[in-house]
Amino acid sequence: MYEYAIVGKGMIGAAAARYLSQWSDAVVLIGPDEPQGDWSAHDGVFASHYDQGRITRCMDGSLAWALWATRSIAAYPEIEAQSGIRFHYRSGGVQVGFTTTDPNSNLNKAERNALYLGTAYEKYTSEAFRTLYPEVHFDDGLTVLHETGEAGYINPRALVAAQVKIAAAQGADVVRETVVALDTKGNGVALTTDGGQTIRAKQVLVAAGAWTEFLTGAKLDLLPMPRTIVLAQVDAAEAARLKRMPTIIWYEGVNNPDIEGVYILPPIEYPDGNTYIKLGGALHHVAVPQSATDLNQWFHGSGSSIEARALEQELRRVIPGLRTEAVHAKTCVVTNRVKGDVPLIEPIVAGKVMVATAGLGAAAKSSNEIGRLAALQLQRMKSE
Numbered sequence: 001m002y003e004y005a006i007v008g009k010g011m012i013g014a015a016a017a018r019y020l021s022q023w024s025d026a027v028v029l030i031g032p033d034e035p036q037g038d039w040s041a042h043d044g045v046f047a048s049h050y051d052q053g054r055i056t057r058c059m060d061g062s063l064a065w066a067l068w069a070t071r072s073i074a075a076y077p078e079i080e081a082q083s084g085i086r087f088h089y090r091s092g093g094v095q096v097g098f099t100t101t102d103p104n105s106n107l108n109k110a111e112r113n114a115l116y117l118g119t120a121y122e123k124y125t126s127e128a129f130r131t132l133y134p135e136v137h138f139d140d141g142l143t144v145l146h147e148t149g150e151a152g153y154i155n156p157r158a159l160v161a162a163q164v165k166i167a168a169a170q171g172a173d174v175v176r177e178t179v180v181a182l183d184t185k186g187n188g189v190a191l192t193t194d195g196g197q198t199i200r201a202k203q204v205l206v207a208a209g210a211w212t213e214f215l216t217g218a219k220l221d222l223l224p225m226p227r228t229i230v231l232a233q234v235d236a237a238e239a240a241r242l243k244r245m246p247t248i249i250w251y252e253g254v255n256n257p258d259i260e261g262v263y264i265l266p267p268i269e270y271p272d273g274n275t276y277i278k279l280g281g282a283l284h285h286v287a288v289p290q291s292a293t294d295l296n297q298w299f300h301g302s303g304s305s306i307e308a309r310a311l312e313q314e315l316r317r318v319i320p321g322l323r324t325e326a327v328h329a330k331t332c333v334v335t336n337r338v339k340g341d342v343p344l345i346e347p348i349v350a351g352k353v354m355v356a357t358a359g360l361g362a363a364a365k366s367s368n369e370i371g372r373l374a375a376l377q378l379q380r381m382k383s384e
């Protein structure tokens with residue numbers, strides 16, 4: 001019997017597995033690899049990290065999130081060095097919002113937290129920022145916080161691969177299958193996989209992202225929110241023109257009738273050899289999937305045409321004169337909570353099963369620290 005089983009080979013689960021395998025030599029990490037080829041032909045679960053870019057930044061209006069990001073980013077060099085896999089790119093990043101003296105505004109809280117934590121940044125009016133970075137445009141009268149230092153983006157697939165590689169080197173077994181049932185009766189927990197295996201562990205961490213509630217059947221009040229992202233393909237000349245572009249988060253003052261705002265990444269090369277600018281946001285109104293089948297079906301489609309159209313419109317506003325070769329839409333999901341603005345890390349079966357999920361669309365950059373905290377809590381649950 002394993003001491004620890006982690007269900008979900010995603011961003012949080014892989015990080016937790018790396019830590020748990022430092023502390024125990026009886027760890028198993030269970031989760032499927034990314035489906036290859038046509039997603040509509042894939043019958044099983046998906047994930048929130050099947051992409052090449054996730055914004056990383058320390059500045060955040062929440063001190064907890066700012067701290068988790070700061071600690072995670074501090075661990076990136078060690079993870080890159082131990083795994084030999086690069087995933088962190090320092091492009092800098094901006095957050096744009098209203099100019100106000102309200103101490104509770106998003107940007108003012110983020111700036112205060114940056115001062116507490118020693119985050120490197122500069123502050124500009126949108127007009128002043130335009131003179132420094134004429135390739136991007138924000139409306140007049142806004143404030144731009146430009147985080148320098150370690151801010152930029154990570155490749156989430158590569159970060160997961162790095163965490164899994166180190167966990168395996170530390171002795172963790174990796175089972176590339178999907179868990180279909182958890183049985184907590186008797187001694188420990190029995191996990192049944194779609195490959196027909198039964199894996200037993202004393203303690204289980206379920207980090208199955210948006211599928212966590214559907215898999216465990218526990219009432220967790222999660223909200224899996226379907227999201228559509230846009231990939232705007234650019235040629236080499238356009239990528240070179242935009243090579244100084246920071247990551248962008250702009251919600252306040254966007255005033256789009258369909259979406260709340262946008263985040264945009266600089267041009268990144270994807271596995272198909274093309275270079276894309278990736279962007280996303282959030283529709284004002286979203287239908288929340290009620291079952292794993294609903295959620296899997298969302299990934300079989302091409303997303304919301306309304307969201308894709310609104311995102312492209314905002315992209316062309318932020319990068320005036322953008323030349324694209326093609327524009328594609330793709331599906332994703334973020335896991336929110338009915339109540340709560342931090343991830344959910346808590347026991348659901350006393351002494352046996354914990355969950356770590358609800359990244360709230362912001363956990364990629366901080367997944368190492370969230371996974372570490374989940375691993376610590378699992379270990380603590382054992383000793384109580």
Ligand SMILES: Cc1cc2nc3c(=O)[nH]c(=O)nc-3n(C[C@H](O)[C@H](O)[C@H](O)COP(=O)(O)OP(=O)(O)OC[C@H]3O[C@@H](n4cnc5c(N)ncnc54)[C@H](O)[C@@H]3O)c2cc1C
Pocket residue numbers: 007008009010011012013030031032045046047048049053054055056156177178179180207208209210211212215227229263280332333334356357358359360361362363364365366367
């Ligand atoms: C479009 C988009 C953009 C985002 N942008 C950012 C960003 O810029 N910056 C940022 O910090 N965050 C961002 N996020 C959020 C970030 O990607 C998520 O918070 C993060 O991936 C959550 O990690 P997770 O481990 O909870 O879930 P996941 O990474 O989804 O991992 C869950 C894993 O569980 C597995 N699984 C599911 N069911 C089972 C089962 N039954 N058995 C075994 N395994 C199972 C899945 O295969 C998956 O690998 C974004 C998310 C989306 C969707």
